[in-house]
Amino acid sequence: xxxxxxxxxxxxxxxxxxxxxxxxxxxxxxxxxxxxxxxxxxxxxxxxxxxxxxxxxxxxxxxxxxxxxxxxxxxxxxxxxxxxxxxxxxxxxxxxxxxxxxxxxxxxxxxxxxxxxxxxxxxxxxxxxxxxxxxxxxxxxxxxxxxxxxxxxxxxxxxxxxxxxxxxxxxxxxxxxxxxxxxxxxxxxxxxxxxxxxxxxxxxxxxxxxxxxxxxxxxxxxxxxxxxxx
Amino acid sequence: xxxxxxxxxxxxxxxxxxxxxxxxxxxxxxxxxxxxxxxxxxxxxxxxxxxxxxxxxxxxxxxxxxxxxxxxxxxxxxxxxxxxxxxxxxxxxxxxxxxxxxxxxxxxxxxxxxxxxxxxxxxxxxxxxxxxxxxxxxxxxxxxxxxxxxxxxxxxxxxxxxxxxxxxxxxxxxxxxxxxxxxxxxxxxxxxxxxxxxxxxxxxxxxxxxxxxxxxx
Numbered sequence: 001x002x003x004x005x006x007x008x009x010x011x012x013x014x015x016x017x018x019x020x021x022x023x024x025x026x027x028x029x030x031x032x033x034x035x036x037x038x039x040x041x042x043x044x045x046x047x048x049x050x051x052x053x054x055x056x057x058x059x060x061x062x063x064x065x066x067x068x069x070x071x072x073x074x075x076x077x078x079x080x081x082x083x084x085x086x087x088x089x090x091x092x093x094x095x096x097x098x099x100x101x102x103x104x105x106x107x108x109x110x111x112x113x114x115x116x117x118x119x120x121x122x123x124x125x126x127x128x129x130x131x132x133x134x135x136x137x138x139x140x141x142x143x144x145x146x147x148x149x150x151x152x153x154x155x156x157x158x159x160x161x162x163x164x165x166x167x168x169x170x171x172x173x174x175x176x177x178x179x180x181x182x183x184x185x186x187x188x189x190x191x192x193x194x195x196x197x198x199x200x201x202x203x204x205x206x207x208x209x210x211x212x213x214x215x216x217x218x219x220x221x222x223x224x225x226x227x228x229x230x
Numbered sequence: 231x232x233x234x235x236x237x238x239x240x241x242x243x244x245x246x247x248x249x250x251x252x253x254x255x256x257x258x259x260x261x262x263x264x265x266x267x268x269x270x271x272x273x274x275x276x277x278x279x280x281x282x283x284x285x286x287x288x289x290x291x292x293x294x295x296x297x298x299x300x301x302x303x304x305x306x307x308x309x310x311x312x313x314x315x316x317x318x319x320x321x322x323x324x325x326x327x328x329x330x331x332x333x334x335x336x337x338x339x340x341x342x343x344x345x346x347x348x349x350x351x352x353x354x355x356x357x358x359x360x361x362x363x364x365x366x367x368x369x370x371x372x373x374x375x376x377x378x379x380x381x382x383x384x385x386x387x388x389x390x391x392x393x394x395x396x397x398x399x400x401x402x403x404x405x406x407x408x409x410x411x412x413x414x415x416x417x418x419x420x421x422x423x424x425x426x427x428x429x430x431x432x433x434x435x436x437x438x439x440x441x442x443x444x445x446x447x
Contacts, residue, residue, distance in 0.1 A: 028278040028315070031295045054315070081354035082301065090353075102277060102358035103319025110316045123323070124360050126395035159295075171295040171312055172278045178314045227292045227303065 003164040003197055006215045013188045013214040014040040017153050021046070024109065024149075024184055025053040025063065026156040026177035029082075032169065033062045034157040034190050035224040037216075041155075042069045050074040052109070052151055054102065054176055056086040061224050067095065076149070078102040101129060104146055106179055111148035113182025118147040154184035157218075158207075161191035162198075165212025166205045174206060181211040190218040234404035234421055235374070240265045241419070241447040242331060242372055242402040250328040251275055251321075253362055256300040258372045259331035275327060277358035279318050282310030299358065319358065323365045330366035332359065334373040334401075336388045339414040339435040341398040343371065344390035356393060363394035375403035375432045382434030384408065384415060405429050407447065413438055419445045 014037060017023070023041075027033030033053075041049070042065050049072050056063040056077060064083055066072050074096040080086045090097040100108065101123050111119050122143045124130045133144040156177045159170035167189060169177055181187050194217045239258060243265035246252055251273045254260050263274065263283075274283040276298040283298060284305035292303035321327060336344040343363050346356040363369055376382055384401065400418075401408045406429045407419035416438040417429060426444065430437050 028299075029297055029301050031278075031297055077355060079355040079357035081357070087354060099355040101356055101360040102315070103322060103361045106315035106319055123364060124394075127360065127392045129356070129360065171293060171306075172276075172280055172297055173295040174312055175279050175315045179316055225294060227289050227294045228301070229289050230301075 005163045006165050010216040019047045021152040022050040024151040024154040024180040028054045028175040031173035034155045037155045048073045052076045056083040058082045059085045108149040109179040109183045112150040151184040154180040154187045156189045158191045160193045161215045165209035167207040178207045181207045187212045188214045253330040255332040257333045322361050327366040329368045330362045331370045334371045338388045341396040341410040342388045343393045344388040347391045363397045369397045370400045372402045375405040385434040
């Protein structure tokens with residue numbers, strides 16, 4: 001037996017994403033952000049997207065290109081502090097923004113990936129973030145239902161993938177990616193290095209291949225992946 | 231940075247006990263680490279998926295994939311671990327975080343904290359702040375005692391949207407160390423050159439003064 005080969009070209013993988021899609025993007029700041037696939041979304045002029053990502057990168061980088069190009073209708077995120085452009089568009093009503101507490105965003109995605117409808121928590125219960133959420137009582141304590149999140153597509157950046165889609169992430173580039181890999185109907189991974197089956201030892205796999213649909217090779221990273229000199 | 235501010239940060243560092251797991255928030259709290267001895271036994275956590283944070287690196291030596299939650303280029307030390315964001319917040323919510331130090335716009339005498347939103351002016355989202363404030367075993371705030379206009383930041387009630395209710399245990403300011411107690415704010419220590427009367431004047435809520443000498447820092 002031999003595990004299937006999922007490698008392909010970036011253009012074709014992104015072309016299958018329809019306008020109006022909900023897209024999860026890995027990354028926390030620069031590490032883990034799939035900048036080249038984001039550029040391809042812009043190049044193919046996708047419209048009306050819902051983007052789920054921890055942050056909106058910085059002005060002039062990553063998610064900001066999607067915002068400037070008018071690709072995004074709605075953004076589900078935790079923090080826009082480094083992107084004044086995203087805050088301006090939110091304030092002007094050009095994009096709709098839903099804020100989540102960071103661990104809640106992670107857990108909502110994890111729940112979606114685990115086939116759950118939601119989970120019960122007390123995070124944010126005394127704050128405006130808790131408003132409008134369904135309350136339940138568990139063990140005599142009041143808590144809230146957080147709904148699970150899934151997406152049509154997850155776009156992830158990996159340091160290393162094998163041809164079946166077993167993935168390894170570098171350092172803090174892991175962040176949301178293993179969770180998003182479980183929570184989308186189609187998972188497309190750009191990998192800096194593509195290796196033959198067996199090169200990644202089974203015990204060293206961060207995301208198992210069955211969660212991954214397409215692997216594209218990005219040997220030449222753009223300047224956006226480099227250390228940011230602020 | 232003013233001398234009073236750096237003494238505040240040095241004083242806060244003395245509250246980190248050997249063996250703790252600690253998250254230092256973005257801004258002033260991050261600088262607390264600079265006042266710990268190099269071989270101090272502590273595990274620093276950052277929300278984006280690292281325990282065992284090593285020294286901050288200059289750009290020419292930085293790893294593009296290794297940052298803290300504030301975006302600073304950091305490093306690993308022997309024993310460091312990387313993990314995903316769900317694991318990172320499981321650590322926070324399950325009570326494994328002994329202490330967090332956070333910035334503040336306002337702190338109320340009942341321990342309420344507001345540090346994420348100024349409606350109409352500043353609303354970038356809370357990031358991981360809500361879970362840190364609500365679930366760390368101990369929450370300390372580092373802040374200037376008053377805002378830039380001289381208004382008190384320690385109040386009877388917060389006026390801004392809350393990050394978490396009743397979460398703050400201790401406040402380090404450039405004027406004093408103040409604990410949040412069931413009876414409200416209690417003065418513990420004074421910054422050098424600051425009087426009890428100065429602190430009372432700059433605080434927007436009643437301040438309980440213990441009997442006996444007040445230590446200085």
